[in-house]
Structures are given as structure tokens and as C-alpha cells.
Amino acid sequence: MAKYTEKNVLIIFTGGTVAWNVAKSNVSQNKKSDPNNFIEVLDNSVEIIKMNWNIEIIPSIIEIFNLDSSNIQPENWTKLIETIQENYDDYDSFVILHGTNTMGYTASALSFWLENINKPVIITGAQVPLGYLGTDSVTNLVNALRLAVRWYHEVKWVMVVFWSKIISGTRVKKWSDFDYDPFNSFQTGSLWQIGRFMRINDGALKKHVSYLSKWKPLAIQSRVLSIKKDFDAKWIVSLTEFPGMSVDIFQSLVENNNIKAFILRAFGAWDPSAHLFPAFEFLKEKRIPIIVTTQAPWGVSSFQVNETGQFLKENDLAIPAFDMSIESMMVKLSWLLGQKCSYEEIKYKMLEDFHGEINVENELI
Secondary structure (H helix, E strand, O other): OOOOEEEEEEEEEEEOHHHOOOOOEOOEOOOOOOOHHHHHHHHHHHHHHHHHHOEEEEEEEEEEEEEOHHHOOHHHHHHHHHHHHHHHHHOOEEEEEOOOOOHHHHHHHHHHHEOOEOOEEEEEOOOOOOOOOOOOHHHHHHHHHHHHOOOOOOOOEEEEEEOOEEEEHHHEEEOOOOOOOOEEEOOOOEEEEEOOOEEEOHHHHHHHHHOOOOOOOOEOOHHHOOEOOOOOOOOEEEEEOOOOOOOHHHHHHHHHHOOOEEEEEEEOOOEOOHHHHHHHHHHHHHOOOEEEEEOOOOOOEOOOOOHHHHHHHHOOOOEEOEOOOHHHHHHHHHHHHHOOOOHHHHHHHOOOOOOOOOOOOOOOO
């Protein structure tokens, strides 16, 4: 009789399109899936993995909430982390079924909070719900399971698996609401592709995993799992610059709403209009950090190209985002605020590469 390696996988059900969280219309119903429906459709795939890899997957599924992912809040991330922590010793890997709208934020948050996890946390979802014609939910879930029990590579920490992509948690960017392949890695962070075969970039995976041991020894048991879940997103404002934007809005938000940090999507090559300089000077005086990124979908913000960006750099008025995604910079800033970091600490730590979220270029050629 063949001997199989058993892998216990916990599937954590959080809602999203994969769970039928779609508005009722002429072509769709407003009906939520039973999590056990996914176990029923997995039977054949689990058997195929068993025959091909000699791995017997023993899946369990729990529902911790069932939300449209647009309604995900930081307290939901806390619940996810607690669920992983409580079940850490009983499972070899974790698969999270999640909506696509905030998947990038959740992947980044879990990456920051799970500092030394020694197991895979794979996030996936669907563009078309289970039970709909053309659903991608089964394909995505099966691919997530394939990666979760992958024995040939050192698969650990937070990743998103969606359609043909495998992406590091701090680099997930949604670019489409329609396509079956709606996610890309932002700048870097692609761990490669999954289809009939799984192609993994060994160098990218090695870099991905290296961030875990950067802080503490890897957690074999839950008692040594390092989790930093202090998080403060309530006092952050994210603004998009436009011609004629009021310079007074920054001061008004600080004085009337107690805002503690800003993210600004500036123009083109990472440069705000010069007429906003008084706002930057006010924020520096009040010791309120402002991160400046670009409106270009795949742009990099470094303050090294045009005069207005250079002025910010020379006068220490803002923090360049470099190649951080908006999802990662928001999570990272919230994480630093939650740890009560000072103004100077935030300026320094926003440019430190904690979990693969930023590459700082000191000079552009």
C-alpha cells in the first residue's frame, strides 16, 4: 500500500465574490455560499494531488465572517490573525478565501503582522462566484492548495494566488474588475506563475522567505509566533492632487480632524505643485509625516527628477514612496502609528525594507 504524506490545511472563509457577495441584478442573485460547498467541490482535486504528489490533503474549513471585501476593516484583519494563531499548531498551512477589492490591503497587513511564521498563508478568491457559469473559484482554490502543500520549494509566509499569478503579500495590486487574471505584482514581488505546471522563481522566493528570519527565529509552535497587530488607520488621510487643489485643506484636516499622517498622490514623476509647499512646511512644523507617491499606475516616487520633488527632498518636507504600492504604504504607515512611532522614526522606518514592500533607489541614471 502506498504511503502518503498528510497535510492538514485550514481554509478560512471570509466572504467576497467567491462567496456570492454580489449585488442582485438581471444576471446575478444575492445569495451567500455555504463554506462546506467548497469542501464538496475539492474532493476530485484532492485525490489528484494525492495520486501525483503522494500528499494526502486533509482540508478543514471555517467561516470567521462573510463580507463583501469593500467592507473589510482592520478589526477583520485582527480576527484573521487570531484565527491563524489559535490554529497554528494543528495545521500545516492556511488558505484564505477573500474578496478581490481589498485583497492587496489584507495581504500586506498579514505580511506585516506575521513576522516569523513558518507556514504558508495563501490568499485567493474569485472574479465569478461559485455556482455561476464560468466561475474561477474552483481553479483558484485548487491552485492555492497546490501551493500550500508544495514540497519541492520552501513556501512560507503570505502570498496571493490568483488565476496564473503567485505574488508576494506586500506587492499585490489589482488592476482589473473584469479579467480572470485581475492581479499583478507591483514593480517587484512576482513569485512566478501557476497553470498546468507551477513555475516558481527560486531567487524571488528566496528573497521573499528571507524577510521572515530577518527579525526572529521561525516559529515552529504558536507560542513563539511573533505578531505585531497594533494598527492605527483612523488618523490617516489619502489625497489625490489635482490642478487648483486648495493648500488649506491639509491644515484644516489637522486642526479640525486630528489627522496624524498623510498620503499624497502627486503628479507625473512624483512631484506636487509648488503652490502646495506651504502645506508641506506646515506639516513639518507640526511634525506630521506625509508620504508622496505618484498617480502613474506603475510609477516610482523618489524626488530625483523634477525641481519640485528635489525641493521637498532638499528641505526634508516629505517622505518619497519609491516603489511601494498604495496598499503597502497605507498598511505600513498605520502599523508604525499603531506602535506609537515618533515623527522622526516614521520618516526613517518608512524607507526601511521590512517585508519586501520597498526598494530605495539612491540615484537614478
